[in-house]
Amino acid sequence: MDKRITLKIAKIEDEAKDIKTFTFKHKLDAKPGQFIMLTDFEGGEKPFSISDCTKEEFSITVKRIGEFTSRLFQKCVGDYVSIRGAYGSSFFISKNKVLLVGGGYAVPTFYFFAKVLLEAGADITLINGARTKAEHIFADRFNELDIKAINATDDGSFGEKGTAVDVAERILANQLVSKLQPNKLVSKPQLGDTKHFQAGAWKRENKKKFDFVYASGPEMMMKTLQPLLKGVDYEFLFERYMKCAIGICGNCTMDPLGIRLCVEGPVLPKKLMEQLTEFGKYHRDAAGKRVKY
Amino acid sequence: MDKRITLKIAKIEDEAKDIKTFTFKHKLDAKPGQFIMLTDFEGGEKPFSISDCTKEEFSITVKRIGEFTSRLFQKCVGDYVSIRGAYGSSFFISKNKVLLVGGGYAVPTFYFFAKVLLEAGADITLINGARTKAEHIFADRFNELDIKAINATDDGSFGEKGTAVDVAERILANQLVSKLQPNKLVSKPQLGDTKHFQAGAWKRENKKKFDFVYASGPEMMMKTLQPLLKGVDYEFLFERYMKCAIGICGNCTMDPLGIRLCVEGPVLPKKLMEQLTEFGKYHRDAAGKRVKY
Amino acid sequence: MQKSLKTEFLGITITSPLVLPAGVMGMAFSGFNISIENGAGIVTSKSLTLKSRTGHKGPVVAEFEGGFLNCMGLCNPGIVDGLAEIDQFKERSDIPVIVSVFATNTKDFLELTKYVNKSQADFLELNLSCPNVFDEFGIPLAASQDEVHKIIKAVKQVSTLPVIAKLSPNVYDIVSIAKTAESAGADALCMINTVGPGMLIDTKMVNPVLFNKFGGLSGPCVKPIALKLIYQTYSAVNIPIIGMGGVTYGEDAIEMLMAGAIVIGVGTAVHYRGIEVFNKINNEILEFMDENGYKSLKDIPRLEKLEM
Amino acid sequence: MQKSLKTEFLGITITSPLVLPAGVMGMAFSGFNISIENGAGIVTSKSLTLKSRTGHKGPVVAEFEGGFLNCMGLCNPGIVDGLAEIDQFKERSDIPVIVSVFATNTKDFLELTKYVNKSQADFLELNLSCPNVFDEFGIPLAASQDEVHKIIKAVKQVSTLPVIAKLSPNVYDIVSIAKTAESAGADALCMINTVGPGMLIDTKMVNPVLFNKFGGLSGPCVKPIALKLIYQTYSAVNIPIIGMGGVTYGEDAIEMLMAGAIVIGVGTAVHYRGIEVFNKINNEILEFMDENGYKSLKDIPRLEKLEM
Ligand SMILES: Cc1cc2nc3c(=O)[nH]c(=O)nc-3n(C[C@H](O)[C@H](O)[C@H](O)COP(=O)(O)OP(=O)(O)OC[C@H]3O[C@@H](n4cnc5c(N)ncnc54)[C@H](O)[C@@H]3O)c2cc1C
Ligand SMILES: Cc1cc2nc3c(=O)[nH]c(=O)nc-3n(C[C@H](O)[C@H](O)[C@H](O)COP(=O)(O)OP(=O)(O)OC[C@H]3O[C@@H](n4cnc5c(N)ncnc54)[C@H](O)[C@@H]3O)c2cc1C
């Protein structure tokens, strides 16, 4: 039984203008890539990826988008919300050289994932992309991990210039980014401010190829990324409109396989991705109506 | 969940004129003293003690009394009946010197029990009583076990003369029956016939006292036995009208404690026995009406 | 400060809000004894009829995932013997007793009431809703507003005790029936009786498992149905509700209170968690009160009433 | 000899008696694909309405011991888009499709019927019994014999497909309603829709768990209720019954057949046992047939009909 549990918000952190991390003191049995369903009983129950998960607590990182997330943003520490899960598939835990390509509010799930990968002994390169500096998140957190974190913004206002996919393309073309210097802390970190980092410098020394690429971000980002991934294994984290999250309502099925993103997803392996005709073309809304990208 | 299971009767043995043993090929998870509820879906579901239980099969030994048991007696090998259980409390497994006092169709449960006691290393004396030779059962089975089995009939037509309690009284007065010679097989055993046994002879050599006395039989038998058991620990196996057998209907509660014979019984320890005011005085029928003994 | 489970039901103070409901452990005075020793605050007799009844032939219970079917068939020793058990219980206990009675017409209900008047009982409960004697008696009375009104009105005129109406969940519109009961003078409602009824089949023998074929559902799985009906009824009437149906843990009892019940029946859970279930649930309620800063049962909030 | 699960439903041969019921995995053509790949013999669309509906706000499901509450609120893309999914499914499959439609009056049902006539669907199912849109639409149609008769009669005159009436268990007398449906011309019955509805409460936040407050029960615990209603109905009508409600294992499916169902819906079990549940149950049915010496589904005996 996926018992629902009602929890007090233990911590709220501002990540960027419209992005907050909510932390709960509860031992959640979750694997990286999985999600929870969260509600405040005021209308709406929504899926959120787990951005951190330890033995004592777990976090989600939320972008304010519409009615539900706006209400969530008004909550305070100590307020109750109710969750169920964790649900869904999780990322394959590679022990080798991996590339994580993330964009926007979908990046934080890689924070939880990277910690698990590190424990497994993986050699991690992360591309942490956002449109612009003000929307770029989690750079400082990733910096504390023993990974190569490459920050990127579409407009170059922070880290590399270009989309996460642009950076991935470059890296994959060269396949040599295993010894990137970590970002340097140049001033005291402040919430929501990432200025205090100096992007790490490249060291072209290791030519070992990536064994696995993981992506989490807007669907069109992953759609652009996919053609670059010939010959390398990968997994993508997807979003579809979810209602039951327990695999019965069928709202989240993906064509033509009929796999349910809430059960067989949200992390889908290459083998499935290659068969999905709806990927990057359309998704279904709350009524099950097709909506084109 | 106490799942109901529907089983084919694998073997039917005549024990005496109105007593049969029914065996089922099913690994029942049961302890000595426990009972099952049995039905043929033709009206009635009745409790029966388990008279044998191995890893492959179990048996019950039934006396034909009324409508239900008469119908059961008409069944053949291969016919289905449906059971649930095992239910209820079980006998304490003593490792020491024990006396089993049994009467009538309630004796066979001691067969299962004696096998378990032997495994635990107990030194067992059994009094196997019946009204008359034609109703005396299980003598040959008990004879195969490494126990001292004393057969008794009220009219002396088989084994000792006297009730099981008469014999028990004698034994308990002397407390010296630990080296009784087993009954001797004098002719080939035939079903329902116990003539072929010669009662064992006494050897008065061991003066060790009984550590535990167990009784199973008519309530008035146990009522007469009880005063003889001062200073010795004991357990009695009881019968009360049972309907649910899962401790909710309350039909089998015993006054004034309110213990449910289907849950806290059918085996009751000395401590409880001493507090029961209804013991040997009355029981309740199917309507819950008190019926005096 | 010491948390307390003390509460009031129809003017009588009780030490626990947990009720042993009709038909569960309520045959013998000793069944009441053991229930109160284990923490029940009120006990209810098996539904008593004028004459004794042996009930249906077995099997009378059948388990499935989430609950039990039962078709006891109103077995009981009859009103005289049944009340004798209650009087014997009352010799040594102050715990309030509800006497449940069952009949199929006003005349018999009135006769039962007169017997109960002369007993040590504290409350009279009219079982208008046994789902397991359909073959014998037809549609339960609780399905007919007219019958419910007529019987309660008549009984109220005769009864010296407060009258509780036990309602069936198996009606199309329980709220109207509850309102009818209230307007006829019922002092409280008891809900819900068993659900359905339902059936299970033995596939090897191709036979209904219960000899009576059908039996009412009780146990954890009926809780959502009970909560909904109690909440709707609570929103529509002003008399207190004894809430029951699937209560197994303290959490369930709290849900019942929030849905509008004032005291809570615990029946089938006696099987799942033993007769100690009352103490267990009492403790769980106290823990919940502790965790959430409630000092008495009255502090526990209720849902806002439904708009009707 | 090879055991077979082949059977006939309203003249069409199907390879498995298992039906994907309305509202389960029936939003997209790909939901049908995966169900039949995993062994379903018939698939049913989500109940379609004239206009698309986003349904109720979440939470729309809530789990309890023995089952789930749901109050999806008839979310669906509307009849046009919904039928497009079915036509896309039918491009590559012969498996029969039931199109479920929902409306609140005869006129809308007729309009829906005309759309369905033009589609690749095999059967038309009238959902007369959604328990989760009460606020919006009031008492389900299946509770009124007059409404049931009127709608089915009208639809039958227009429909080019066999018409199935989906019945609600939450009525006082389902047998009369089933008979009414039969006499109005229904070709088959589908039963049961979800039970109750019920409610669950979050005790920390003092709030109903479902945003819609109430939701219908499905899952293992409704099986006894379904079996009883199917058995009663089977005893009273001559049209085939699609039996559903809590079927999770092969044994449950056999019980449905013995109670009188001709094919069997498997909904909520898709959650409990994965989408492979259809193959699993198919195999369990075959094993049962093996053990008991039945060669085809037709050999599996039914209970004797109830005397009415
Ligand atoms: C597996 C998964 C993981 C997610 N993880 C995160 C996360 O970590 N952080 C985060 O900020 N967001 C995450 N989302 C998206 C998040 O669920 C939506 O942003 C949120 O539901 C928006 O609700 P709203 O009422 O604020 O916006 P609305 O105005 O209702 O909707 C805005 C958009 O949000 C999406 N959305 C709305 N409701 C749902 C729903 N029930 N299921 C899926 N998508 C919906 C749709 O694309 C919709 O167009 C995730 C979604 C999925 C499916
Ligand atoms: C714990 C327990 C263990 C038992 N073990 C055995 C056993 O191993 N062998 C055996 O032959 N019998 C045993 N019995 C008794 C057995 O259940 C009854 O003999 C049987 O139910 C008689 O049914 P009937 O329809 O043939 O007789 P009926 O004519 O219905 O009844 C005859 C008598 O049997 C008893 N009885 C009837 N129904 C029940 C019931 N539901 N529960 C309890 N007693 C009942 C009553 O004393 C009754 O007066 C046991 C009873 C109990 C309570």
Ligand SMILES: Cc1cc2nc3c(=O)[nH]c(=O)nc-3n(C[C@H](O)[C@H](O)[C@H](O)COP(=O)(O)O)c2cc1C
């Ligand atoms: C074995 C059994 C017998 C019952 N007998 C009666 C009865 O005689 N009269 C009555 O009003 N309710 C009777 N009920 C219904 C219970 O009082 C209660 O309403 C119902 O079981 C729901 O509560 P629960 O889920 O806690 O058991 C009986 C229930 C069970 C399980």
Ligand SMILES: Cc1cc2nc3c(=O)[nH]c(=O)nc-3n(C[C@H](O)[C@H](O)[C@H](O)COP(=O)(O)O)c2cc1C
């Ligand atoms: C999530 C969900 C959605 C449902 N939607 C519909 C629906 O749109 N139309 C309908 O007739 N029945 C609907 N049902 C009812 C099912 O078709 C079925 O009758 C019921 O769930 C009982 O079967 P089960 O226990 O196997 O799930 C729905 C059930 C569930 C669980």
Ligand code: FES
């Ligand atoms: S959200 Fe319902 S099936 Fe995935």
Ligand code: FES
């Ligand atoms: S037989 Fe029902 S309580 Fe013991």
